[in-house]
Amino acid sequence: MSANFSAARLVEVSVWACLGLLGCTGGPSSPATQGPVSSGGSVGTGGTAGVGGAVATAAVGPSAGRRLTKQEYLHTVNDLLGVDLSALSDAGLLPADQPPTGAGFRNDIDGLLPTAVRTDAYEILATRASERVVWASGLAAHAACVDPTAACRESFIRGLGRLLYRRPVSSFDVQNLAPLFETTAGDAAGFEAGARLVLQAMLQSPHFLYRLERLDHVDAVSGKPAPSPYELATRLAYLAWQSAPTAELLDAAERGELMGDAYPATVQRLVEGPNARRGFEGYAQDWLQLYRLDVRTPNEEQGVSPVLLAEMKEETLRFATRIALTEKRDLTALFTDKKTDLGPALAQVYGVQAAGQGFASYDLASDPNRVGILTQPGFMILRAAPERATIVHRGLMVLRIFLCSEVPAPPNDAATNIESIPTNLTDRDRFAMHAGTPTCKACHATFDPLGHPFEPYDLAGRFRTQDQFGNTLRSDGEARLDDTLQAYGSTAEFANLLSQSPSVKRCMVRKVFQYGLGRTLRGEDEVAVDDLAQRFEAAGRTYAAALTFVAQSPAFRAAAPNE
């Protein structure tokens, strides 16, 4: 006997149903009033030029000691050795990285913790890489000679180590690694066998797996602590490419081209380089939280199949990459562009004729209910429960991703199930009743209105005009943006409001900054964000501009915190 859910289901509003009054004070903060969130603290984004008490202090550099993320690790091995470890049988050994906060990036040092499971995986992958790398094209280039002499061995270690350690190899490194050649002395493969063991050790070294930065480098001009040219090259390469610096970039560092007047040109080369696309796609997966679609529970009854989920991710990634990289447009076009690529499963959701088995481009100019990223199913489903999407989840995604704001955790006694509220109302009406109760009002008033434009879209992202109870679904409403209550008549109009919001524009470059620093932003960082936002605005708000200005910012070039 099966329970009749549609009739008997009570209102369940998941974790955000009832939040305390203390943490939420109204609509999303404007750039000038965004404050750091803390448990039980105020709503806003990390740091503030005003309320948060930021003052013009010295820039704090990126976190140092970050472990390579899973993607960075795979890209680096592939780029430097020509060994592709991305197959599930290889990459699956490495656990997925996890951001430390709901709006965080997976390259945040707080989430990059060492574990025994990873250490075991690194050893296995190092062994596989050393076995698969082609000697002639992958390792021989680093061997000036292959005689069993100390000189040949040192030459090889210095050549390969410079790439893998992203800096010149030290005497300690040579002394530590060279004896590995002895363990293969009786091996028929001789030098090559020893070289492969050296590679195994290097791939498990902290100098490869972590982005270590020393304390003892000082800026030649100021005399103050600063990253070395090689460390700066590493910061740049992982920012722009999600991979290690090339030999050419290390050469540039050695020549001093990452210092002084030559720096902007070097940054420009990276931003426009061949790996920039992969770098953006990696960034976008975190910024837009698309990696969540890889592990989302399907719901076949509502048409959310694994195939559809994969197409959802592909659509949004293609869309964002086209706007940001291919067409180099103002990033606010993400909200207003009417073209997209769809696979056959997604075409059904959109109600258009599938063009074939693969992805194809579609112009949605004639569809008033599809515009930009907000109405893409891959965005709308991101944090939805397996059985349904609510205005709460969708509003929270707008808040976190595009407004750089956050709400505090609900109190321990937050009610998640309010039985007095009828089930046959629209999401909007049910949550309006929640928001009417004192303990729920403040926070729901913050994010519910940001979710109202999404009400007509079901879990799979299909547009409908009525829900299962026959209620007419609306997409109009009012949202507080930039400290002003603004009305919109449709999802498209709401998207347009976001595209014009100074808070949203500031948030776009703030996210790149957060990603570049690899840590949660602090109050004092907001001064830098203000400066970045002005430059980003003046430069037409492109991704390349955001990346360039972040790379050129004093914070990105500052010494890492000595903690």
Next chain:
Amino acid sequence: MTNQRDRIARRRFLRGAGGVAIGLPFLLSREGDTYAQAKAVPERLITVYFPQGMPTSERSAGLTGVLAPLAPFQSKLTALRGLNCYADSPNNGHSHGSSGFACGFGTPVLSTKGGPSLDWVVHEHTQTDTPLPTLSAGFSGGDDIAETVRYHHSWRGKGQPNEVILDTLKLFNAIFGGQVLMPTGPTPDPVQVLKARQRVSVLDTVLADYQHVVSDAGGYSPSIRSLISNHMETVRELEKRAVALHLVASGEGPAIAAECKAPTAPAQMDSILGPPVNNLNPKSTPYFKEMWSIMTDLYVLALRCDLVRFGNVLCGSGGDSYPYECPAGKTANVHGEGFHLWSNTSIRPIVIDHMLWTMTNIGSLLSKLDDPTYKDVDGGTLLDNTTVLIGSELGDDVANHGMSDMPFWIAGGRKRFQTGDFLIPGGRSDVDLYTTILRASGINEPFGDPNFYNDVLPIIA
């Protein structure tokens, strides 16, 4: 409480026993001081976590109803009611309680617990030197991969998770060393011996590298040195296992006990990523159950062979959202459309059935630990000689993330605890329970957040 599917899964897993035998290098971990020779019962502590809590009403009538799967172990079981969890975290109630489980601290971030977990404290205090210091394994059906505290329940300290393994093959590799370098014939294979020796050499080199970074000569900040030091611990553990494997490969070590020779690797099953196996899809209870059977087989084998004595077994994670179907009905989301609707009388039977399903899993683990055909060094079962703490992140009010009257049981426990049902009055904290377990184990260190600690509980035998 072994059902048909359990038996099938176990048979399939064990079928590989006739294949290439590879053995556990455990006997060599203590330079010949083998477990069999030691004769003393070692200290063991395993935490077993299940998600979503359990209403008081289901725990007030003894080991019946959803608790029936625990009934066979009644004489070895201490049930605790009335304890609260006061831990806090930056997210909702599942994360609050998850951060506190077996740790006793809240956390300001979701990527790390506030301190070492119970199993690790005992591991450190006893200076246990098994090849795997801890082992955490199980399944999770969560979508929210951002919250580490919901998955990992064994911690060496802040920022040091003993990462839970959610994959059958990874668990197998963790136990058997990942790289098979075992002898396949009566005489050592010189190629394998060489490879095993080279592996040790590589790891020694790597270890020296880590030691240099954490030394004063490295030139790095305290935070980097601390981070790399944490990583170095795991390299050292790996190197120790590699040394043992080298001795086995070269025939220099003692023979491997027959009961510790393992079958060929099981089929890969990952509770979140898949792949589908035998027409079962990940994130479904049939898939979890199949995994659970294989993983608990492996886990118990690791305990029997003294590869490990501490860790966590994960029977789902807080807020898991996956479909559930049973004779009482079905739901697309056992979390949001199940537990959170506990007060709905048409849905409650489904939730109760899921609780029974969970307790059946835990009962099957206890059954394997209590298998009388395996005799520990004193003739008792593994369960007799292991402290098994079973608990959750939520308490009575499963619909509203309530953390009052948390469900806890101690199973086994070396007769250190009174058995039976204990209702603890006064809103005492779970930290009191954790501390009580330490005291009963002869460990007088403080544990968890001192603000939550009152006194030991009156359950020590």
